[in-house]
Amino acid sequence: MLHLEEIQMEVDIRKYDMHNKTMTRDQSNKKLLVLHVPGVAENRPSVLRGDHLRVSKAEDKEQPITVYKGYVHRVELERVKLGFSKKLLQNFINNMKFNVEFTINRFPLRMQHRAVELAVKHCLGEVLFPTGSHARDKPLPQPQPQLSLYDRKLEKNPEQRTAVQRIVAGVSKPAPYLVFGPPGTGKTVTLVEAIKQVHKTHPSAHILACAPSNSASDLLCERVQEHVGLHQLYRLYANSRDPGTVPKSLQKCCNWDESQDCFVFPSKKTLMGYKIIVATVVTAGRLVSGGLPSGHFTHIFIDEAGHAVEPECIIGMAGLLHAEAGQLVLAGDPKQLGPILRSPLAMQYGLGISLLERLMLDNPLYQKEEKSGRFNNKFVTKLLRNYRSHPAILKIPNELFYDGELQVFADKELRNSYCNWEHLPKKVR
Known part of the structure; x- marks a missing residue:
C-alpha cells in the first residue's frame, strides 16, 4: 500500500512541472538561483528546505538532455532559492529559460x-x-x-x-x-x-x-x-x-x-x-x-x-x-x-x-x-469532560459519535461570549 501511495504521489506532482521558466541569481547570495513558483506557500506544490528539483535548459532539444539537480535552500512566498553545481552556475545568464520538474521527498x-x-x-x-x-x-x-x-x-x-x-x-x-x-x-x-x-x-x-x-x-x-x-x-x-x-x-x-x-x-x-x-x-x-x-x-x-x-x-x-x-x-x-x-x-x-x-x-x-x-x-481512557465548546455545538457530535457521554465543562462566560454577536446567524422562529 505504501508503494501505491508513492506512485500516486509521483503522478500528482507531475501536474506542477513548468516549462520555459526563467531563473535569476539571488542578490544576497550569488551561488543561489531564484525560481518563481506560484502556489508554493500553499503547498501547491509542496516544497521544503532540503528537497531537490530537476531542471534542464529549455533550448536543449537533442538527446541526451543535461539535467541539473537543484537543492532547495529557502522557500519564500512565491519563490524558492536553489543551489546548483558549478557546471550550471558558470554558464548561467540571468533570465535563462528552463524546464522544471518537481520531485517528491521519499525520506x-x-x-x-x-x-x-x-x-x-x-x-x-x-x-x-x-x-x-x-x-x-x-x-x-x-x-x-x-x-x-x-x-x-x-x-x-x-x-x-x-x-x-x-x-x-x-x-x-x-x-x-x-x-x-x-x-x-x-x-x-x-x-x-x-x-x-x-x-x-x-x-x-x-x-x-x-x-x-x-x-x-x-x-x-x-x-x-x-x-x-x-x-x-x-x-x-x-x-x-x-x-x-x-x-x-x-x-x-x-x-x-x-x-x-x-x-x-x-x-x-x-x-x-x-x-x-x-x-x-x-x-x-x-x-x-x-x-x-x-x-x-x-x-x-x-x-x-x-x-x-x-x-x-x-x-x-x-x-x-x-x-x-x-x-x-x-x-x-x-x-x-x-x-x-x-x-x-x-x-x-x-x-x-x-x-x-x-x-x-x-x-x-x-x-x-x-x-x-x-x-x-x-x-484505555475515554476523556469525557469538554472544556472548549458551547453545549449547542457539542450536542450533535456527542449524540452521533460519543454515545452521549460528553459533559460540558467549558467556562460559561467564555462559551457564551459570542452568542449575542450581531453577525451570528439567528434561527428564524
Missing part, C-alpha cells in the same frame, strides 16, 4: 518501509496486535500511586487522573495505552502530565515524545519544558524545518547550530544523555539511523496519533522501544479526520486507518466491556 516513505521491517525484526507483535495476556489478569498495584500533579486542574478530572496513574504504573505493558476523546477534552494536557510524572517517578526512564506535525510536537515540548530542565529535554528538528518558525522558547534546547546556519544531527552519546527527546514521528526515524540501541526508550508517547498512517506511527517506535518492557502511549481521536492520502487504492485497502483507530475498532482490549458498558482503564 518519510523510506522511514515507513524500514519501520515495517523493523517491527517484524524486533518482535513488536504484542505492541501492534496486543492480546493483553500479560496485563489482563495482572492486578492493579496496591496502593495506587499517589501522584502530586503538576497541573492541579487534573485532580478534578477523574478520567485524566486515572489515565496518568495507569500510564505511570505501566499496567497495560506491552500493549499500548490509549487516551482518546474529542477536541477540547484535554488529550495533550493528559499526555504532558503523564510525561512529567514518568520523568519524576522513574529516574532511569528515557522518554520519546512525538506527533505527526511540527506544530503538535512543539506544543508538547513547550508544555513539558515548564517543569523539566533544559539539560534533560531536547527538541530534535529535521533539516527541512524553517528555523524562523521555531518557537523562541525552544531555540536553546534544539539542534540548531548557529555557526553552520542549519540544523545538525547530534552524536549518539549526546542524544542518549537526554531524558526526554521530542520529535515528529518521521524525524524520530533518524534516531534509529543514528544508532540508538533498541530499547533505549522506556516510554514512547505519540500525540495526534489518529492523524498518522500506521507505518508512520510505527517509525516512532520500531527499533527504539523494547518489545516487552517498553510502554507505548497513543493519544488522539479516531472519530476525527484521519490520515490524508492521495491513492484511492491505498485508502480502499486500509492505509487510511491509523494505528489508534485500528486498535479501537478491531481489538477487544480497547472496546467497551459488555457487562459494564465501560472501557477497561487498564488499557
Whole structure:
C-alpha cells in the first residue's frame, strides 16, 4: 500500500512541472538561483528546505538532455532559492529559460518501509496486535500511586487522573495505552502530565515524545519544558524545518547550530544523555539511523496519533522501544479526520486507518466491556469532560459519535461570549 501511495504521489506532482521558466541569481547570495513558483506557500506544490528539483535548459532539444539537480535552500512566498553545481552556475545568464520538474521527498516513505521491517525484526507483535495476556489478569498495584500533579486542574478530572496513574504504573505493558476523546477534552494536557510524572517517578526512564506535525510536537515540548530542565529535554528538528518558525522558547534546547546556519544531527552519546527527546514521528526515524540501541526508550508517547498512517506511527517506535518492557502511549481521536492520502487504492485497502483507530475498532482490549458498558482503564481512557465548546455545538457530535457521554465543562462566560454577536446567524422562529 505504501508503494501505491508513492506512485500516486509521483503522478500528482507531475501536474506542477513548468516549462520555459526563467531563473535569476539571488542578490544576497550569488551561488543561489531564484525560481518563481506560484502556489508554493500553499503547498501547491509542496516544497521544503532540503528537497531537490530537476531542471534542464529549455533550448536543449537533442538527446541526451543535461539535467541539473537543484537543492532547495529557502522557500519564500512565491519563490524558492536553489543551489546548483558549478557546471550550471558558470554558464548561467540571468533570465535563462528552463524546464522544471518537481520531485517528491521519499525520506518519510523510506522511514515507513524500514519501520515495517523493523517491527517484524524486533518482535513488536504484542505492541501492534496486543492480546493483553500479560496485563489482563495482572492486578492493579496496591496502593495506587499517589501522584502530586503538576497541573492541579487534573485532580478534578477523574478520567485524566486515572489515565496518568495507569500510564505511570505501566499496567497495560506491552500493549499500548490509549487516551482518546474529542477536541477540547484535554488529550495533550493528559499526555504532558503523564510525561512529567514518568520523568519524576522513574529516574532511569528515557522518554520519546512525538506527533505527526511540527506544530503538535512543539506544543508538547513547550508544555513539558515548564517543569523539566533544559539539560534533560531536547527538541530534535529535521533539516527541512524553517528555523524562523521555531518557537523562541525552544531555540536553546534544539539542534540548531548557529555557526553552520542549519540544523545538525547530534552524536549518539549526546542524544542518549537526554531524558526526554521530542520529535515528529518521521524525524524520530533518524534516531534509529543514528544508532540508538533498541530499547533505549522506556516510554514512547505519540500525540495526534489518529492523524498518522500506521507505518508512520510505527517509525516512532520500531527499533527504539523494547518489545516487552517498553510502554507505548497513543493519544488522539479516531472519530476525527484521519490520515490524508492521495491513492484511492491505498485508502480502499486500509492505509487510511491509523494505528489508534485500528486498535479501537478491531481489538477487544480497547472496546467497551459488555457487562459494564465501560472501557477497561487498564488499557484505555475515554476523556469525557469538554472544556472548549458551547453545549449547542457539542450536542450533535456527542449524540452521533460519543454515545452521549460528553459533559460540558467549558467556562460559561467564555462559551457564551459570542452568542449575542450581531453577525451570528439567528434561527428564524
